[in-house]
Amino acid sequence: MNVPKAKRLKNGDYKIRLRLGSENVNVYGSTERKTTDEARIIKAQYLAGQLEMTRKDSLTLGQAIDDYIAIRSNTLSPATIRGYIILRNNRFKSVIDKPISQINNWQALCNNEATLCAPKTLKNAWGLVKSVLLDNGLTIPRITLPQVVQKDLPWLEPEQISIFLEAINDDKHEIPILLALHGLRSSEVTAINSWDKIDLNKQLILVRGSVVIGVNNELVHKETNKNAASRRDVPILIPRLYELLVNLRNSKTFLTTVHANVLNKHINRICTKAELPLVGIHGLRRSFASLCYYLGLSERETMELGGWSDATTMRNVYVKLAKTSKESARNKLKQFFTTA
Secondary structure, three states: OOOOOOEEOOOOOEEEEEEEOOEEEEEEEOOHHHHHHHHHHHHHHHHOOOOOOOHHHHOEHHHHHHHHHHHOOOOOOHHHHHHHHHHHHHOOHHHOOOEHHHOOOHHHHHHHHOOOOOHHHHHHHHHHHHHHHHHOOOOOOOOOOOOOOOOOOOOOOHHHHHHHHHHOOOOOOHHHHHHHOOOOOHHHHHHOOOHHHEEOOOOEEEEOOEEEEOOOOOEEEEOOOOOHHHOEEEEOOOHHHHHHHHHHHHOOOOOOOOOHHHHHHHHHHHHHHOOOOOOHHHHHHHHHHHHHHHOOOOHHHHHHHHOOOOHHHHHHHHOOOOHHHHHHHHHHHHHHHHHO
């Protein structure tokens, strides 16, 4: 009996979508052969009028998530898919193999998950489950989740940036670190891997495309950036970066890519040795935004340089007042009340 060819999913399982009458039925298996055999049995039962329960009613939470990911595999970012698969494999384990239509204690399940993971992780996991429920025409219950407390993420003060620049001098990853200090995201830093991304004559960094971490922890090249504003030309602002790039080009050496995770750990080791906050790659981006604010650049100028499309996001998440600026404001207030 003919059935469609089994398709391999991101998690290694196989899937066949059968069309039985007016209904689509998804069949899953650990191997291509098992999936094909199961699909043939189901189709035979349907044709013989023996299929009493629709597969939709028996679709498990895990299968429903796999289906949700598979349908969007050509549109979602590899990094997003990787995040979904991590959530699918680690969250709501007690009901992952239970029919999704029979799960009705979501608040209790979320309460339990809250003891096993961070609030932000639970928020992301529940967001995925809600989308899956909606995809399957099921009612989305009202759930109360733990409050996600916004952490005061570390960045470098202006005087600390000077110390940091000295600490990375002649470091093996100095070029990508200096790129990050120009406000580039980690995915954008990794994408600066060929000379067509650098215009030495105009002293520009051409931010075009990105490199993200895929499902199997591999680097995946994307032609697009995070948003339209992310595609930009960033002037080379740090003389040391220009010097390094000129020397590298004259030696006819290629720009090389370093894995974002490796670079992140490397930056933090440097910070530890220099007794600086452990900022990682993204902390250098925050340091750049804070420095722009500290030096009096306008929000529009900072947004264009850093590739932010939303001023609120930049202001609330990235722009940090330097301590010296805070202390100056407080001293002014103190002086006022002292002389009043």
